[in-house]
Amino acid sequence: MIKHISYLLLIVITLSSCKKEIGAPPFDPNNLAPLSVEFDNIVGGQNLVLNTGNYKNAAGETYNISTLKYFISNIIVYKADGAPYVVPQDSSYFLINEAEADSRFARVNVPEGDYSKITFTLGVDSLRSTMDISKRTGVLDPAGGHDGGMYWGWNSGYIFFKMEGSSPQAPVDPTGQHSYRYHIGGFGGYSAPTLNNIHIITMDLTNRGIAQVRKNRKANIHLFTDISKLFNGATQISIASNPQVMFSAYSTTVANNFAAMFTHDHTEN
Amino acid sequence: MRKKQVAIILILAAAVAACSRDDFAIDVPFLGFTKPAHFPDPVYKIANNEVTKDGFELGRKLFYEPRLSRNNTISCGSCHIQSAAFTQHGHDVSHGIDDRLGRRNSPPIMNLAWTPLYMWDGGVFDLDLQPIVPITAHEEMDESVSNVIAKLQNHSAYPALFKKAFGSDQITTANFTKALSQFMIMCISAETKYDSVVQHLGNAAFTAQEEAGYRLVQQHCGGCHKEPLFTDNSFRDNGIGAGANNDQGRYEVTLNESDKYKFKVPSLRNLAYSAPYMHDGRFIRLDAVIDHYSEIKGSVDSDPLLRNGLSLNAAEKEKILAFLNTLNDQNFVNNPALAEQ
Numbered sequence: 001m002i003k004h005i006s007y008l009l010l011i012v013i014t015l016s017s018c019k020k021e022i023g024a025p026p027f028d029p030n031n032l033a034p035l036s037v038e039f040d041n042i043v044g045g046q047n048l049v050l051n052t053g054n055y056k057n058a059a060g061e062t063y064n065i066s067t068l069k070y071f072i073s074n075i076i077v078y079k080a081d082g083a084p085y086v087v088p089q090d091s092s093y094f095l096i097n098e099a100e101a102d103s104r105f106a107r108v109n110v111p112e113g114d115y116s117k118i119t120f121t122l123g124v125d126s127l128r129s130t131m132d133i134s135k136r137t138g139v140l141d142p143a144g145g146h147d148g149g150m151y152w153g154w155n156s157g158y159i160f161f162k163m164e165g166s167s168p169q170a171p172v173d174p175t176g177q178h179s180y181r182y183h184i185g186g187f188g189g190y191s192a193p194t195l196n197n198i199h200i201i202t203m204d205l206t207n208r209g210i211a212q213v214r215k216n217r218k219a220n221i222h223l224f225t226d227i228s229k230l231f232n233g234a235t236q237i238s239i240a241s242n243p244q245v246m247f248s249a250y251s252t253t254v255a256n257n258f259a260a261m262f263t264h265d266h267t268e269n
Numbered sequence: 270m271r272k273k274q275v276a277i278i279l280i281l282a283a284a285v286a287a288c289s290r291d292d293f294a295i296d297v298p299f300l301g302f303t304k305p306a307h308f309p310d311p312v313y314k315i316a317n318n319e320v321t322k323d324g325f326e327l328g329r330k331l332f333y334e335p336r337l338s339r340n341n342t343i344s345c346g347s348c349h350i351q352s353a354a355f356t357q358h359g360h361d362v363s364h365g366i367d368d369r370l371g372r373r374n375s376p377p378i379m380n381l382a383w384t385p386l387y388m389w390d391g392g393v394f395d396l397d398l399q400p401i402v403p404i405t406a407h408e409e410m411d412e413s414v415s416n417v418i419a420k421l422q423n424h425s426a427y428p429a430l431f432k433k434a435f436g437s438d439q440i441t442t443a444n445f446t447k448a449l450s451q452f453m454i455m456c457i458s459a460e461t462k463y464d465s466v467v468q469h470l471g472n473a474a475f476t477a478q479e480e481a482g483y484r485l486v487q488q489h490c491g492g493c494h495k496e497p498l499f500t501d502n503s504f505r506d507n508g509i510g511a512g513a514n515n516d517q518g519r520y521e522v523t524l525n526e527s528d529k530y531k532f533k534v535p536s537l538r539n540l541a542y543s544a545p546y547m548h549d550g551r552f553i554r555l556d557a558v559i560d561h562y563s564e565i566k567g568s569v570d571s572d573p574l575l576r577n578g579l580s581l582n583a584a585e586k587e588k589i590l591a592f593l594n595t596l597n598d599q600n601f602v603n604n605p606a607l608a609e610q
Binding site: 130132133134136137141142143144149151153154155156189190191192193194195247248249 | 314317385386388391392393394395397398401402404405406413414415418441442443446447521522523524525528
C-alpha cells in the first residue's frame with residue numbers, strides 16, 4: 001500500500017513538475033523563440049503524392065497533381081486572452097512548394113508563450129504587392145524560377161496559389177494534353193479596383209493542442225491542407241468545365257474554397 | 270628656330286589632347302535626371318532610384334543586351350529603336366524572338382518618368398517591374414529573369430559594372446531592373462519646336478499654319494492628349510473597333526466591363542518617327558489617323574469626347590499635321606548618350 005502511495009506521489013510530482021516546466025512565461029516581445037507552422041498537403045484521406053497519385057473529386061473526375069505551390073504570409077499568433085503577436089512582416093512570407101519537402105514549414109520567431117489561435121494570409125497582401133522591387137526578395141523575388149514562378153508580369157502581382165496537373169476529363173489543350181491549370185491571384189488592383197483573392201485563414205488550436213513556444217523547444221503547429229476541398233468546397237469545381245482558371249472572375253469562386261482546405265491536426269511542443 | 274618648332278608641336282599636341290573624347294567627357298558632367306522646366310513633377314519614385322552615371326550607363330548597356338533573351342538574339346533595343354523614337358518602325362505589332370509576332374504595337378520608351386501605368390493596358394504599375402514582361406513573354410524574349418541574372422552574373426564585365434553602380438557585384442532582380450529604369454527615365458523628349466515656343470526660347474515661333482494647327486489640337490485633341498506630354502495617361506476606347514484578335518485592352522487587367530476595348534492614350538510626340546499608329550499598328554499614315562477621328566461616327570461604346578466625330582475639313586487637317594510636325598524631337602532620336610555604345 002505504502003509502495004502504491006509512493007508510486008502515486010511520484011506520478012503526481014512528475015506531472016506537476018511537467019506542468020510547471022511548461023507554464024507560460026511572462027510575455028516579452030523581445031524574448032523570441034522558434035515556432036513552425038507545417039502545411040502538410042493531403043487529398044482527402046491520403047497523403048498528396050505529386051504526379052503518381054491519382055485522386056477523384058466530387059464531380060467524379062479523376063486527376064493528378066504535378067505542381068502545387070502557394071504563398072503563406074502575415075502570420076499572427078494569439079494568446080488565450082486574445083492578445084496578438086504579429087510576426088514582423090519582412091520575416092512573414094513563405095512559399096509552400098509540394099516539390100520541396102522542407103518548404104512545408106513556415107518558420108517564425110514569436111515571444112515565448114502559449115498560443116491558442118493563429119491567423120495567416122493565403123496569398124500576398126496588397127501592400128507588399130505594390131512595394132518597391134528592392135523589398136521583394138527571397139520567395140517574393142519576381143524573377144521567379146525556371147518555371148516562371150509565382151508572379152504575373154503582364155498584370156503586376158503574385159500568383160497566390162498554383163496547382164497544375166492532368167485529368168482525363170479535362171479537354172485537350174493546345175499542347176495536346178488533358179491538363180488543368182489553376183493560377184489564382186489578384187490583390188485588389190493598384191490603379192483600378194479588380195479581383196481580390198486574398199484570404200485570411202484562422203485556425204483555433206484549442207481542441208487539438210495549443211502551441212507552447214519556449215526557447216528550448218521547437219513548437220510545430222501541424223496543419224493539413226486538403227486539396228480535395230478545393231474542388232469539393234462551398235462551390236463544387238469541375239475540371240471539365242473549368243480546366244484553366246487564371247485571372248478571371250471564376251478565380252474568385254475557386255479562391256472562396258481556400259479556407260475550408262485548412263484544418264489543424266495537432267501541435268508538437 | 271628649334272625652340273619655336275618644339276613650341277608649335279607642343280601647342281598642337283595640347284590642342285589634339287583637348288579634342289580627345291576623354292577631355293570632352295570631363296567638360297560635360299553627368300547631370301542625372303533633370304526635369305524639363307515646363308514638365309510636371311515626375312511620377313516615377315526617383316528617390317528610390319537616383320540616377321547616377323554608372324547606373325545610367327549600366328542600364329544603357331542592359332537595354333542593348335541581347336542576353337536578355339532566351340537565345341541571346343533580342344535586346345530591348347530590338348523593338349525599341351532610337352531612330353524610331355524607341356518604337357519598332359514599320360511593324361504593326363512587335364517582332365520578337367524566333368520571328369514570333371506579338372499582338373500589340375511596340376510603344377515608345379519616352380518620358381516614362383511621367384507615365385503612371387505601363388503597357389497599352391496599364392497592367393504594370395511600376396517601371397521597375399516592367400522589364401519582366403518582355404523578358405518572359407513567349408513572343409518577345411522568351412526567357413526567365415532568373416536566367417538572365419545568371420547569365421549576367423557569369424559574364425566577364427557585368428558583375429564589376431553592377432558593383433560600380435550599386436556597390437555589390439551580386440546581381441539582384443531589383444538592381445537589374447533599377448539600372449534599366451535609370452536608362453529609360455533618361456529617355457526624355459522635351460526639345461521639340463513646340464517646347465521651344467512654349468518656353469519662349471530664343472526666337473522660336475510657330476508659323477501661321479502651325480499656330481492654327483496648335484489651336485485646333487488644343488480644341489479637338491487636348492481632352493486626351495494633354496500638354497506638355499500630349500497624353501493624360503488615361504485609357505479610352507477611341508472608336509477604332511475591335512481588331513481581328515479581339516484584343517480587349519484594359520479590360521484584361523481590371524475585368525471591369527466598362528474597360529473593354531480601352532487602351533492607353535499615347536503621346537503625340539515624335540509621330541514622324543513612330544509609325545504605324547494605334548495599339549495594333551493598323552494606321553500606317555498619320556493622315557489616316559486624323560481621318561478616323563474626323564469621320565468617326567462613334568459607337569455608343571467609344572469615348573464620349575469622340576462620339577460625334579471631329580468633322581474636320583481638309584484645310585484643318587493640314588493645319589493639324591503642320592502642328593504635329595512641331596512635336597518631332599530630333600535631339601531625342603539622335604542623342605548619342607541614348608544610343609548603343
